[in-house]
Amino acid sequence: MHGLIKLLVVFLFVLPAQALAQESRLTFGGDQFTAGQSARIDAPVARDLFAAGYDVTVQAPVSGDAHLAGFNVAQSADVTGNVYAAGFSVSLTGKVGGDITAMGNTVSVAAPQPVAGNVRIAGQTVTVSSPIEGSTLITAHTATLSSGVKGDLSFFGETLAFGPGARVDGTLTIHAPQEIAVPVSVAAAERVKFERLVAPDYASEAGKTAEHAVRSMWPAVWGTGLWWLLLFVTGVVAITLLPRLTQSLQSTGSTRPFRRLGVGLMTFAAVIGLVPVLGLTLLGIFLIPFALLFVVLACMLAYLAGTYLLGVRVVRALTSVDSNLKRVGVLALSIVVMGLLGMLPVIGWLLTLVVLCFGFGAIAAIIMGRLSASDRPAVPAAAVAQTPEAV
Structure with missing residues (x-):
């Protein structure tokens, strides 16, 4: 119990006190917690990394997972585990030994080394030029694939372009409003599936939605009030x-x-x-x-x-x-x-x-x-x- 009290004191008091600085850091049990307007990781992290700020930059290797959140997020050093990144601009150019889960307005995965696990990306503009050992899921308005994917690739969006090195060894499934041509060099025709994204009939659904909303809004209104x-x-x-x-x-x-x-x-x-x-x-x-x-x-x-x-x-x-x-x-x-x-x-x-x-x-x-x-x-x-x- 005494050890538990110490642990709570560290989390509730020591960490906020250190965060009063321009950039605050806390290493606990091998994990590193970093926050500030400019959060720069320039020393190796023994286990997991948690970083948040306006500019988040990872320039030193991380032995565990990396959890990154900021306006501009850049990872140029190796991460042994998984990478979780969210921001307006996300750039991942370092080696990743696990999975990648990223979201942002612009997301780029451009490490020369292969990504060992799966890749899941959501954004307005997505670029993938790193080889992917696992499968890839992309949700974007515009996406560009310029590398090989050993697993399956599933795309939800408007435009999917293929660079010179694009290749999908598994099944390529495209969900888009219009059919997208897939070169044979990327995937054979029998491994390509297309599902049209159909816009709903808003006129016919408007009445049903309004009726449902009227019936169900009063409990929410009273609860909110x-x-x-x-x-x-x-x-x-x-x-x-x-x-x-x-x-x-x-x-x-x-x-x-x-x-x-x-x-x-x-x-x-x-x-x-x-x-x-x-x-x-x-x-x-x-x-x-x-x-x-x-x-x-x-x-x-x-x-x-x-x-x-x-x-x-x-x-x-x-x-x-x-x-x-x-x-x-x-x-x-x-x-x-x-x-x-x-x-x-x-x-x-x-x-x-x-x-x-x-x-x-x-x-x-x-x-x-x-x-x-x-x-x-x-x-x-x-x-x-x-x-x-x-x-």
Whole structure:
């Protein structure tokens, strides 16, 4: 049990404290956690790598799996295990000893060495020029294959082009609106399957969709309204009864947003990881229900804090927020706007995750600040009396 407490302290406090720097790193059990506006991996990683930031660059070998998330993601060093990458621009030019799972607007797999496992890619523009030992699944508007695939290849999209070195040894299945010609050098005709992607008849389906939506929307409307009301009441109580905490949150959330986001991402991961960690011990199994309750409450408070702080940042650009009445107004507006944005398809969950991590980051920064202040030794009264000012 003592070891479990140490583990939780590392995840919940040490990691957020280190993430206050421009780039934070934590090595735990051979795994490396890196976050920052520019996350650069320039030293070998003994086991798994977890990296997040605006620019994520892997320039040193990784002995385990690599989990990469950022706006620009580039992997040029060898990864012994699997690669999981997500970003706007994803470039994988290093050797991969396992599978590749990647998504982004532009995704390129261009290592000269073969990818040992399967490849799964989703993006607007996808380019694959690395030999693939396994099978490949591509979902893209436009994809280009310039290497050999020893397994099967399945493509969902509009355009599939083949470079000089393209070859599929297994079955090539194409799902597209129009049939795509496949050269014999890529795959023999008997190994090529084409399935037309047919756009649905929106006119005929509109009535069915509207009827179903009308019947099923009221429970969702009431559930959403109650959720917003719970957030609003909790926020009003905090603003009214905890003014110092509210002011500390506003001050913390108004500076270093990228650092707060990095801290929040790792704190969120640590909170979620509390449940499986407790499951590792016999006593911890009985504490799992309480841990689940803690996770739900922590996520709710973090989401509320992130929503309010982002709302304050926006409103402060137009006017001051210097009274409780204004703070309550900002809170109500922020909850409604963020709730509607969270309903957007595709990006709604991502916006909600950003707000959640931002709230976790602000709360973690306040906790670490207060812990640091409490650790400072008190100055004895006698010593204060003997100072020149006192004399």
